[in-house]
Amino acid sequence: MMLGEVLAAARKSGSGMEDWLARAEPEIWAALGEAAEAEGVDPAGYARMAVADFSNRAPEEDWATLMGRIRDARDPGQACLLSMITWRLRKPTSSCGHNH
Template sequence: MLLGDIIRDFSQEAKATEALLCCNDVSLLVRVGESAERYREAVGEYAAGAVRRFANLATSEDWLSLMNVIERAHDPGISCLAMMIKWSLKQDEAAVPVQSGCTCGGGGGCS
């Protein structure tokens, strides 16, 4: 499966879920669902954003790791997708949580 085809289908919730299921990682699907809910996005919307965030924010080391994953993968598109989403989830989970009742967006300005 080609990564471009996968990302293009993310606008359809069923296709996005299918692509995530192809990763054969139920915990990844659950984590994406939780993060999508947290950010008030559809699963496909979150997954597509995760790929864009990786493309825009990943370090050289992250890209090298991705190339190694792709080189060894049976299905490079799915493996690439899974790694990009896991990277993005890790970034999101490390972010400062928004305090209850806070409207600042989690920038740390609340007291």
């Protein structure tokens, strides 16, 4: 799977992520919900922002980590999305360029 395909899968996974994220990673799902509410968006919107922010702003080291997770994952799209969401949750909102 090429990187573009993985990123497309991560973008598409945003709207159906509750099905797997709430069960698989309840702490991350809760944090995502709080962050989304604080920014005035729904969880899927926050996930899309996470993909865009990671794509545009993540340093080389984070990309290398992401590629390793994707390579080892059973579902590369979900691994990609989860990694990008957790990356954005760790970043201050102001550094992501969003002023909601």
